[in-house]
Amino acid sequence: MASITAPARTNVILLPRVNLIRGDEAMQINCTECGEKSIIRTTQRLDAKMSKLYCICKNPHCGHTFVMDLCFSHTLSPSSNQAKDIVINLLRALPEQERQLMLASL
Numbered sequence: 001m002a003s004i005t006a007p008a009r010t011n012v013i014l015l016p017r018v019n020l021i022r023g024d025e026a027m028q029i030n031c032t033e034c035g036e037k038s039i040i041r042t043t044q045r046l047d048a049k050m051s052k053l054y055c056i057c058k059n060p061h062c063g064h065t066f067v068m069d070l071c072f073s074h075t076l077s078p079s080s081n082q083a084k085d086i087v088i089n090l091l092r093a094l095p096e097q098e099r100q101l102m103l104a105s106l
């Protein structure tokens with residue numbers, strides 16, 4: 001069987017456009033009460049796609065502490081690992097002769 005290698009990825013988006021900013025000490029999020037930057041003090045990972053972020057507002061006149069939920073929404077571009085599995089499963093689903101034709105055409 002021919003080996004299948006994925007080309008270098010050029011369309012990967014590393015961070016979603018959300019209200020998170022990479023700071024010097026920790027990820028930051030805006031306070032839900034005053035809008036100022038807050039610090040994520042603790043993260044409770046519930047599973048691979050869901051975490052609770054325990055935050056404290058940096059505004060000394062506010063001091064709001066709160067919990068935000070961070071969850072996976074959807075995939076924009078599949079992982080290279082997922083693409084490889086999809087191709088392998090599709091090839092396995094083909095009859096042997098068609099599979100050989102597909103591999104020969106690569």
Ligand SMILES: [Zn+2]
Binds near residue numbers: 032035058
């Ligand atoms: Zn605040």
